[in-house]
Amino acid sequence: METMSPLMLGFLGSLAAGAMTAVGAVPVLFGRTPSRATRDLSLGFAAGVMLAASFFSLIIPALDAAGLRYDSEATPAAIVCVAILLGMGAVALMNELLPHEHFKTGREGPAAASLRRVWLFIIAITIHNFPEGLAVGVGFGADGLSGGTPLALGIGLQNAPEGLAVAVALLGEGYSKGRAWGIAALTGMVEPIGGLLGAGIIALSEPLLPWGLAFAAGAMLFVISHEIIPETHRSGHQNKATLGLAIGLVLMLFLDVWLG
16 A cells, blocks of 8 residues: 555545445444434534534644744645635535535526436535545545554444435435435545546645645635535534534544554
């Protein structure tokens, strides 16, 4: 592994993280679907992992990387702030321009009556998962195994409950167990594309490192605020969701310090 290029590490790491979506959806194949409260607890856990990863694995290293290039104390902070906003804005723009459908709130983006609902669901999850793959790729591109491994583990852990949530929602829409699992597994396969892109950009241009790290963080922060947390609070299980968030956050912090 140590001899692999950052590009290959970014691809394989994001592929492994994306594959956890399929692993998380496996219970639907056996007819074992957890309660809504348990799913909200799991999604809260996913939000906590992403929140910790955004700050400890992306924003703080971005500040450190920018600090090495600029003497001014304000310049690194300004770069990171702008890059975070750019990352959030990029995902928000995707949300506006791509037709998609959420399980609870319905269709968003341009009218797309010709698209079947299943593809609208897939587009929605793709918007969600792409920044995660990007973050893993940037981590490996920036610091190799030490930078990418905690992110890949953390993102993989939070992908499992997301995969289960997608599969369960598709079951509710009338899809068979096998098809619901297959679609949930497919949604995780966008992450290696993001991983390749993130690792490639960082490998090609070192000055882009702080920008890439903070951009990936901003993209994930948008997903946490716009998608995951509102979903976990929708059915009255916000206490369990907050407990899950706390567990996910401290676990990711521990992994980042231990492995990073």
